Amino acid sequence: xxNQTPSQTVGPFFHxxxxxxxxxxxxxxxxxxxxxxxxxxxxxxxxxxxPDAMLEIWQADAGGIYNHPADPRRAQADPDFSSFGRAAxxxxxxxxxxxxxxxxxxxxxxxxxxxINLRVFARGMLIHAITRLYFPDExxxxxxxxxxxxxxxGRRSTLLASAVPGEDLPTYQFDIVLQxxxxxxxFDFSE
Amino acid sequence: MAETAYQPGMRTRRSALDWxxxxxxxxxxxxxxxxxxxxxxxxxxxxxxxxxxxPLYGESAIRPLDNDLTRNATVNGEPLGERIIVTGRVLDxxxxxxxxxxxxxxxxxxxxxxxxxxDEHPSPLDPNFSGAGRxxxxxxxxxxxxxxxxxxxxxxxxxxxxxxxxxxxSVFGTQFISRLVTQMYFPGDPLLALDPIFNGVPxxxxxxxxxxxYDHGVTQPVWALGYRFDVVLCGDRMTPFENRG
Numbered sequence: 001x002x003n004q005t006p007s008q009t010v011g012p013f014f015h016x017x018x019x020x021x022x023x024x025x026x027x028x029x030x031x032x033x034x035x036x037x038x039x040x041x042x043x044x045x046x047x048x049x050x051p052d053a054m055l056e057i058w059q060a061d062a063g064g065i066y067n068h069p070a071d072p073r074r075a076q077a078d079p080d081f082s083s084f085g086r087a088a089x090x091x092x093x094x095x096x097x098x099x100x101x102x103x104x105x106x107x108x109x110x111x112x113x114x115x116i117n118l119r120v121f122a123r124g125m126l127i128h129a130i131t132r133l134y135f136p137d138e139x140x141x142x143x144x145x146x147x148x149x150x151x152x153x154g155r156r157s158t159l160l161a162s163a164v165p166g167e168d169l170p171t172y173q174f175d176i177v178l179q180x181x182x183x184x185x186x187f188d189f190s191e
Numbered sequence: 192m193a194e195t196a197y198q199p200g201m202r203t204r205r206s207a208l209d210w211x212x213x214x215x216x217x218x219x220x221x222x223x224x225x226x227x228x229x230x231x232x233x234x235x236x237x238x239x240x241x242x243x244x245x246p247l248y249g250e251s252a253i254r255p256l257d258n259d260l261t262r263n264a265t266v267n268g269e270p271l272g273e274r275i276i277v278t279g280r281v282l283d284x285x286x287x288x289x290x291x292x293x294x295x296x297x298x299x300x301x302x303x304x305x306x307x308x309x310d311e312h313p314s315p316l317d318p319n320f321s322g323a324g325r326x327x328x329x330x331x332x333x334x335x336x337x338x339x340x341x342x343x344x345x346x347x348x349x350x351x352x353x354x355x356x357x358x359x360x361s362v363f364g365t366q367f368i369s370r371l372v373t374q375m376y377f378p379g380d381p382l383l384a385l386d387p388i389f390n391g392v393p394x395x396x397x398x399x400x401x402x403x404x405y406d407h408g409v410t411q412p413v414w415a416l417g418y419r420f421d422v423v424l425c426g427d428r429m430t431p432f433e434n435r436g
Contacts (some may be wrong), residue, residue: 017297124223126214
């Protein structure tokens, strides 16, 4: 870890360089798998919406494959799926992505339950925060090593999206609480 | 910074991020952190396929004028201000160049004004300057772009607060773990000592890594001043390919 460059905040004006139309849509008409909407709010320690946050997501395709040389199954990755998405929150602190439900992903010791890797950037955050979105009612959640690393069930539940009934597309709500009683679990990764 | 949760297969208990130079979430002199800093410790996890992978980019991500902010938003002439060339290398933790790293940049114009609806600084917009650009590193990890030296601008953090001139950098390496958003500052700036964002970096050697150096070899005669700014990303891009691919 020699000479790492320190992080600095994205500030309030990141839209100028980072936000382009369509980045929140990871699918096209040929993409394989179940299309879903993921939406939610980013909230601060006073429960107020954060209107100037940026979220980036990174996820496997419907088959659980990452289109990247580190994934030995790369040749089978869905060429019509973008594993990366980016969205800014609106004045109400709300964001939305259109994507597919990811498949299970290999782990060191068994499978990881379907999940979306998520990074939060904002004015007032000198460095990003990393979390994961998991899906409700997935039996694979019971054996997921990352969920198991969060022993407190109350805190673990901050990683679970909730299904929103009555929408055209299967829709999941995932609020990100930066601070406070319902603070989202954030992760760091070892070398 | 991070608490360690027991994990089967955990290879190390040390964060891939160097928290001796990375800023903390809570830094009260920067008021915006007070309600946005998570209070719980981060949970330290071993990396998995989800972290060894990440978005990859190629030439198709870049259009011809993306790396020239003096020409990519032309309406009726050239932008005002001092023309600059910024160049450097993107490296991984092990000192190896990172080719095809996407760098997105954004900045204020020479008068210290962003082309953004929430920027209320009473200073003029420049019709020929958007302040946005993109560049991809070459096979040696090198990048280069042309721009205008940004102005300082006031903000509401504290009485008479001014941000030192800076260029925002957003950098993708080859892994989820290597993502970096930072700011490049200019050497010899008296505002640096007064800036709570710059001083959110807890270590002097870390802060100095955010300051570009003037490079007369990069300066082009009768054209533009040259600055050098290297970026070192978290993570070792070779490890997953060698051991896991």
